[in-house]
Amino acid sequence: MTSVLVLVVMIVPYFVSIATEVMALVPSDLKEAAYSLGATRYETIRHVILPYSKAGIIAGIILSFGRAMGETMAVTMLIGNSNYIPTDLFGPANTMASVIANEFQESTGITFSFLVLIGLVLLCITFLVNILGNAILKKTGIVREREVSCL
Numbered sequence: 132m133t134s135v136l137v138l139v140v141m142i143v144p145y146f147v148s149i150a151t152e153v154m155a156l157v158p159s160d161l162k163e164a165a166y167s168l169g170a171t172r173y174e175t176i177r178h179v180i181l182p183y184s185k186a187g188i189i190a191g192i193i194l195s196f197g198r199a200m201g202e203t204m205a206v207t208m209l210i211g212n213s214n215y216i217p218t219d220l221f222g223p224a225n226t227m228a229s230v231i232a233n234e235f236q237e238s239t240g241i242t243f244s245f246l247v248l249i250g251l252v253l254l255c256i257t258f259l260v261n262i263l264g265n266a267i268l269k270k271t272g273i274v275r276e277r278e279v280s281c282l
Contacts, residue, residue, distance in 0.1 A: 228253060
């Protein structure tokens with residue numbers, strides 16, 4: 132639970148920053164048109180700003196998730212480094228990244244092979260998150276095909 136709270140504190144400002152930047156890009160003509168038709172501030176946010184910036188917000192969530200996956204050392208210091216399945220929410224545990232960080236130096240033989248396999252699984256998860264983010268950006272048309280390949 133402590134690791135989750137620390138990750139939330141580290142990631143939420145990143146996501147909020149991206150979300151506010153995306154919402155600030157909504158053309159003022161659209162907002163003014165909604166106000167001129169009698170929409171309240173809440174209705175303008177709900178029916179104009181959020182649909183227009185939905186793809187950017189989703190991309191921000193995916194980027195934040197990717198950043199949270201990369202915060203190995205912060206989680207390693209807090210998680211408790213226990214190789215048992217936790218029985219409660221506050222019990223010590225291990226993540227795949229913290230296992231690699233803690234045991235890679237003194238690993239040999241089969242242990243080394245399993246640590247490399249864990250790293251490969253993490254690489255595949257990161258790759259899938261990037262593919263998902265690129266697919267969302269392509270689908271919404273916010274980013275052109277050539278720009279997405281650079282992400």
